[in-house]
Amino acid sequence: MASAMKLLGRSSLASPAAAAPGRERRGGPCFAAVGREGSAHRRRSSLRSTAPVGALAERVVVTPAPPERAGAGPPEPHPQSVAARAVVTVRRRRKEDAKRRVAEQLDAYADRVGRSVLLELISTETDPRKGGPKKSRRSALVGWFEKKDVKTERVVYTADFTVDGSFGEPGAVTVLNRHQREFFIESIVVEGFPSGPAHFTCNSWVQPTRVDRNPRVFFTNKPYLPAETPPGLQELRRQQLSDLRGEGADTGERRITDRVWEYDVYNDLGNPDKGAEFARPVLGGEQQLPYPRRMRTGRPKTITGKPPLSHDRAESRVEYPEPIYVSRDEEFEDGKNEMLSEGALKALLHNFMPLLVSSVSPDIRDFAGFHDVDNLFKEGLRLKQALQDQLFQKIPFVRKIQENSEGLLRYDTPDIIKSKPAPMRLPPPPSMIHGEDKFAWLRDDEFARQALAGINPVNIERLQAFPPMSKLDPAVYGPPESAITEEHIIGQLDGMSVQQALQDDRLYMLDYHDIFMPFLDRINALDGRKAYGTRTLFFLTAAGTLKPIAIELCLPPMTDGCARAKRVFTPPADATSNWLWQLAKAHVCSNDAGVHQLINHWLRTHAAMEPFIIAAHRHLSTMHPIFKLLKPHMRYTLKINALARQILINGDGVIESGFTPGRYCMEMSSFAYRELWRLDQEGLPADLIRRGMAVEDPTQPHGLRLLIEDYPYATDGLLLWSAIRRWCDAYVAMYYPSDESVQGDTELQSWYREAVHTGHADKRDAPWWPRLSTPADLASLLTTLLWLTSAQHAALNFGQYPLGGYIPNRPPLMRRLVPAEGDPEYAHLVADPHRFFLSALPSLTQTTTFMTVIDTLSTHSADEQYLGERPDEAWTADPAALAAAREFADEVRRAEEEIERRNADTGRRNRCGAGVLPYELMAPTSGPGITCRGVPNSVTI
Incomplete structure (x- = not known):
């Protein structure tokens, strides 16, 4: 009681350290500085927070209560209160x-006359007289009016309570x-109880009563399994999950x-209301076009009953920048x-001039030479003087745009000769023209190296x-055997036979034949799109690097029953075959992209x-220890996926363009989901074994032996x-001591069951789904999910501009097939190979977009x-979990140090050497911007 009275006499500046957000630590993972006391063997129901109480961060402004309120204060505590x-x-x-500023001021004045924000404390104990949880009286936040003009990002308010001495400890706040x-609550800390400060991590928008009449409920940061939920919180826990599932809500x-978190199929990618050419098939719910489920928005259906525009299952679209629903x-x-706003402005300016110029002067829609590509980085789009004068005369504001936006209209200059810092923040140069080796991307060894250390390894x-053999139906696609023969490659095997090279694990392949072949007729019928189904064979040299030894380009069978076109290219022996070889490699890169x-x-x-994230919010309480583990790995993902449906994967969107x-992009993605996707093979070790890149070996540090020792993606990924895996093993062991504890966790089992049966409904009956019956099952599942949302996504995403921004290195689309001798285009290739090669790549406008x-x-x-960071230092009250999290952060930091050491090792030729880029996509930390490194916790872009 003495400590409680002393608290009331304290300045409002006293508050928990956890209420001082905004700390950003870069250069290494960070966790709460909590002592290592505590044991994993204590009862869950007696957890106690060890986080210290201290001053708020300097950006937080707190002022004393106003005189008119300070005098009133809470009632004098009863000796038993x-x-x-x-x-x-x-x-x-x-x-x-x-x-919004006017609304803020109105709220401040309304608060002063009694329209305030009210808080209520909910005990972990029940009231034996009333049957429900013990509750405090509601208390108003103090200081909203007085702080209405405070300019800082974070502002602290207080509310005072007096409760009976038998209240117990607070387990929830409404x-x-x-x-x-609405306003955004970051955290609540309740002080004054004998049990110590109670931390409530909120990070949530609280809607006004005119939108939602029910108060918001925030639970303490103490983790509770469903069966261990204190009596006073059980009904609140059940009701909150019911609300998040939308039970009883408007449909x-x-x-x-x-x-509200609900599921739907991908039925909003097309817009049949605009015309039949804008319609796209619904993905999900059909055997031929299966797909994972996405977040339901409930928007009205498109026009129905008016052929050919009708589509019974299509949902009307919301076009960017109009907001699309996510929770x-x-x-x-x-x-x-x-x-993202900065990126949108830059996109507008980058694409404005090419579109304008191509509309005025069709003759410069293509690149005339590699110097035109380089000029995108040096000067932006350089115009012929006559055309420039013509544009300035007809459209005067173009001059102002060019003069006032010079830094944004061009891409950053590749660091080829000089390395002077840019005068303003611009994207770094595409790393494929890094250093002084301007044409490194043309070399065969670089082409092969990117298969191990590129953006798609x-x-x-x-x-x-x-x-190699196809798995497609030979009745439709012809004989399954590849056209590559031993005669094509025997001279490239360093004296080995093909059989010996196979036995010694020296032959490797990129095989895009089966994924592209079913779509090629339709793709090649599109205007300005040409593609093959490709296979590329590589030989592992004695130096541990790969070299390409054959490329096969395949087309489907001809409609007249003739054999399909199968062309095999091998490393060139003369100038003409060199450019044919470069075109073949470009088609491989286009398949790969x-x-x-x-x-x-x-x-x-x-x-x-997405289904695992939706199911987690529907079935795992915020008090659940597994939800606390997953939370940082779900950040922003649903929003970025919703934006993708608006502007990236939609019909005629960025991906199709x-x-x-083209328009068959998402059908191809659905085909891959049906034929290839298996959760049990999505973990790194299982994936490496499936592709034959590793074999199990218990003597190795990670239980695997890589067959290519210098495979940067795999070696760093295994770190x-x-x-x-160790973090998930340790965390799961704290809460699940037996198989029965996993099987008996109703929330956990509901989460996984719904993610599989509803979220992946089209594959729900597949026999390969991992079981969830033991602690080891759970740790394995969590490891896979955390890997996919963090390291796997980072390896596939953050090198896109550094490795793909120089379009000749990695063209996302091709506009010409490879001409054969005797074709009309063959003469054009021989006459001007540079121009022909560039004309096969994306156009000027396609490139800049x-x-x-x-x-x-x-x-x-x-x-x-x-990865390893938890900016919310009070994310859990479990000291054992905090200690394990610190160890995880330390291990991630050690992994980063090892990656840096490897990149400096000249013996690792796939990541170190003249003109060779270091492999940093798995390096965990990064600054802002384009860095070609950094592993965020979640899929944030």
């Missing part, structure tokens, strides 16, 4: 428009917002303010929105039988993860995979949270 104070941290928007607009269109707390924070596989973006990146790390499959998009996709925002 407890005086407590709630310290509430509210985060304000960085930028407010005039309308917040009733009687203002006119119509979701409002932006809603917090309110899944929206981007201010820092992320600012980064997850398709290379060991060749286990020769010749499509598979990378549509399957490995979008499907495997974005779309396939920029990649060879992070092992760190994640694609570069701008991957520039944004490769950018880290300033609010990025990296």
Whole structure:
């Protein structure tokens, strides 16, 4: 009681350290500085927070209560009562428009006359007389009016309570917002109870009562399994999950303010209301076009009953920048929105001049030579003087745009000769023209190296039988054997026979034949799109590097029954065959770019993860220890996926416009989901074994032996995979001592069951789904999910501009097939090979649009949270979990140090050497911008 009375006499500045957010630690993972006392063997119900109480961060402004309120104060505590104070941290928007500023002022004045924000404490104990949980009286936040003009981002308010001495400890806080607009609560800390400060991590928007009459409920940061939930919190826990599932709620269109999580199929990619050519098939719910489920929005259906525009299952679209529904707390924070706004402005300016010029002067829609490509980075789009004068005369504002936006109209100059810092923040040069080796991308060894250390290092596989064989129906696609013969490659095997090379694990392959072949007739019928189904064979040299030894380009059978076109190219012996070889490699890269973006990146790390995130919010309470583990790995993902449906994967969107499959991009992604995607093979070790790149070996540190020792993606990935696995093993062991504890966790089992049966309904009956019966099962599942959302996504995403921004290195689409001798185009190739090669690549406008998009996709925002980081230092009250988290952070830091050491090792020729880029995509930390490194906790872009 003495300590409680002393608390009431304290200044309002006293508050928990956890209420001092905004700390950003870069250069290494960070966790709460908590002592290592505590044991994993104590009862869950007696957890105690060890976080210290201290001053708030200097950016937080707290003022004493106003005189007129200070005098009233709470009632004098009864000797058998407890005086407590709630310290509430509210985060304000960085930028407010005039309308919002007026609303803020009105709320402040309304607060002064009684329309205030009310808090209520909920005990972990029940009231034997009333049957429900013990509750405090509601208390108003103090200081809203007095702090209405405070300019800081975070503002702290307080509310005082007096409760009976038998109240117990607070397990929940309710917040009733009687203002006119929503506000964002970052945290609440309740002080004054004998049990110590109670921390409530909120990070949530609280809607006004005019939107939601029910108060918001925030639970303590103490983890509770469902069966261990204190009696006073059991009904609140059940009701909150029911609300998040939308049970009893309106089933119509979701409002932006809603917090409801439901499933739907991908039925909003097309827009049949605009015409039949804008319609796209629904993905999901059909055997031929299966797909994971996405977040339901409930928007009205498109026009029906008016052929040919009718589509019974299509949902009307919301076009960017109009907001698309995700649960309110899944929206981007201010820092992320600012980064995307900068990218949108840059995209507008980057694409304006090429579109304008191509409309005025069709003769410069293509690149005339490689110098034109280089000029995109040096000067932007350089115009002929006559054309420039013509444009300035006809459209005077173009001159102003060019003069005032010079830094944004061009891409950054490749660092070829000089390395002077740019005068302003611009994207770094595409790393493929890094250093002084300007044409490194043309070399065969660099082409092969990127299969191991590029932006898509997850398709290379060991060749286990020769010749390669297709798995497609031979009645439709012809004989399954590859056209590559022993005669094609025997001279490239360093004196070995093909059989010996197979036995010694020296032959490897990129095989895109089966994924492209079913779509090639339709793709090649599109205007300006040409593609093959490709196979590329590589030989592992004695130096540990790969070299390409054959490329096969395949087309489907001819409609007249003739044999399909199968052409095999081998390393060139003369000038003409050299350019044919370069064109063949470009087609391989185009296949690779499509598979990378549509399957490995979008499907495997974005779309396939969405059902697990939706199910987690529907079935795992915020008190559940597994939800606390998963939370940082779900940040922003649903919002970025919703934006992708608006502007990236939608009909006629960026992906269709920029990649060879065009309007068939998402159908190809669905085909891959049906034929290839398996959760049990999504973990790194299982994937490496499936591709024949590793074999099990218990004597190795990670239990695997890589067959290519210098495989940067795999070697660095195993460092992070092992760190994640040990972290998940340790965390699961704290809460699940037996198989029965896993099987008896109703929330956990409901989460996984619904993610599989509803979220992946089209594959629900597959026999390969991992079981969830033991602690080892759970740790394995969590490791896979954390790997996919962090390290796997980072490896596939943040190198897109550095490695793909120089379009000749990695063209996302091709516009010409490879001419054969006797074709009319063959003479054009021989006469001007540079121009012909560039004419086969994307056009000027396609190039600049694609570069701008991957520039944004490769950018880290300033609010990025990296693997091992938990900016919320009070994310759990379990000291054993905090200690394990610190160990995980330390292991991630050690992995980063090892990656840096490897990049300096000249013996590792796939990541170190003249003109060779270091492999840093698995290096955990990064600054903001395009860095070609950094592993965020979640899929944030």
